[in-house]
Amino acid sequence: MSENFEFKLIATDGMARRGEITMPRGTVRTPAFMPVGTGGTVKAMYMDQVRDLGADIILGNTYHLMLRPSAERVAKLGGLHEFARWAGPILTDSGGFQVMSLAQLRKLTEKGVTFRSHIDGRAYEMSPERSIEIQGLLDSDIQMQLDECVALPSTPKDIERAMELSLRWAERCKVAFGNQPGKAMFGIVQGGDVADLRVRSAQALKAMDLKGYAIGGLAVGEPQDVMLEMLDITCPELPVEKPRYLMGVGTPDDILKSVARGIDMFDCVMPTRAGRHGLAFTRRGKVNLRNARHADDPRPLDEESPCPAARDYSRAYLHHLVKSGEALGGMLLTWNNLSYYQQLMQGIRDAIEAGRYSTFAEETQAAWGRGDIPLLA
């Protein structure tokens, strides 16, 4: 732990980085995967479980929390950590992404965004300054600038306009955030799938000397190779000594390939959402528990997993729970999936330290490729 927000590199292996962020609320081992705690809860999990899986930091969604229960209410209740009973660091997004994807009647100007809540239609305003204010009320440890993220494909002109606006908002967020030694405000590189725009965005943000940099506007509809190409172009433009966070990404394969390109932090709803829909992530790739092949299978998802959800329950039972719509099905599969993601991150960190990251990535991908255990005879 530290009084200040600090990032140090422990090892590198090619472009892959093994690092550590220290903050007053705890240390984040990178590369890190942040479970998503949308509305002050990592869905269907107790926070103790999330911590015990090895997650050092979770993500909170500003948009959801500002609407319900409201940032002011969370602040009055002692902040998001106290409210949700998560003692470690929390990163919050700016709210802008969900305003664009979830809110109604959005109107975007230089000043910010006005919109109506998707829950009750109430009108809200979100400026760069208000986003930082809300994240401060939540007492978030790592805060994100407000940005405009365009879905892909988009025209280069739209992408450029949004990227430039995001840069101006980054400046305003930096001023609004001010000097908070134990906390950080990250800028967000935009630029869609246009290499020049990515470079310009990264260089401009680098010049602002922020405490960390996110890469946004990816995994928004483009093929994986476009995303990776953008990382190849963007990461070298970012300062080596600052953490890099790829927002909203992704599959285990996305993570492996992005770490190889220099990314330190990830978040994604995939493990939690997939768990609620009957899908398990395992060493042997994805396993769909809705599939009838599991109905009579007494074997667990993965007998070698350290996670009780993967090790102690039969596939037949998980299949039954999923097919019956029982809450325990989502509870167990979410637990399994977050466990798998954290195991993957631990494997990544160990491999980088051992200087064998590319081998680790190949072995991991090969194991996924071999697929699930065969049916019982």
Added chain:
Amino acid sequence: MSENFEFKLIATDGMARRGEITMPRGTVRTPAFMPVGTGGTVKAMYMDQVRDLGADIILGNTYHLMLRPSAERVAKLGGLHEFARWAGPILTDSGGFQVMSLAQLRKLTEKGVTFRSHIDGRAYEMSPERSIEIQGLLDSDIQMQLDECVALPSTPKDIERAMELSLRWAERCKVAFGNQPGKAMFGIVQGGDVADLRVRSAQALKAMDLKGYAIGGLAVGEPQDVMLEMLDITCPELPVEKPRYLMGVGTPDDILKSVARGIDMFDCVMPTRAGRHGLAFTRRGKVNLRNARHADDPRPLDEESPCPAARDYSRAYLHHLVKSGEALGGMLLTWNNLSYYQQLMQGIRDAIEAGRYSTFAEETQAAWGRGDIPLLA
């Protein structure tokens, strides 16, 4: 534990009884409350939590399990204990009650019931013999006879016909069950709200010398005082040395008053169902977490509770989870409610042993009557 099914009385206080059922899979301290594990899962709970709350036995629903995943499948997977990961005793109902309340196109004859599943419309037959066969496939420790339960109000003629049919089915279930030393088959007293029929039913079942007796057909629409009157009439007709189980009951107040009349076992979906709907049972009565009064309240449900769900989370957070429809809300409130029910049963058992049951009941009711903690100033 015991190789056989045995019941012994440890203490009595008025009509209230403190007893113990021993079976190969464990000991059940009575009066006991059995959490309901409808489809092989106590909804929104891990079985470890259920056990840690002090539940010695859970209930499984034959109707649900026969439809999905099917009794034959559960048997092939090692029985319900193995399937659902509950090592202690399990009591199963006969399936008849749910056939009547949930199934479609029911047809009842002397032979049994034919019906269509509420899930997929498939046709099934359920005879007394088949019900016992299914409960055997589930490897249930305490099995129930198939009976016909009529909703109240009903005509005395309908009630009598169903009671007589239930007696004939009890004889057939007894034959089908045979001699299983470590297990028990209970008969079910019927007779609706007609005192003479209750007495006749109880006497006829007593003459069959079964290992335990349930009282069915109550808490099906009648006022509480009618239910209690039926217990006043029925319990004295049942053998003192056998356990008595009041099916599907009930509220904490129902339990207090039924224990005073000689009941040893209870089951009810109330604590689990209410939990999923935002309602908490506490020492201070029921607390509706949907109520806006909790939105800013940093205090827990009950700071003196041994249950983390009651003790460690703010009412504001619980309110937020419930209003947001988050799974964790149901998980925490179910946990709290089952904990409260088990604490109530422990208090009941201690009070009977101490010879102060009526005082305990009055104090408990008085605490409910005083209501929840006042609003913060």
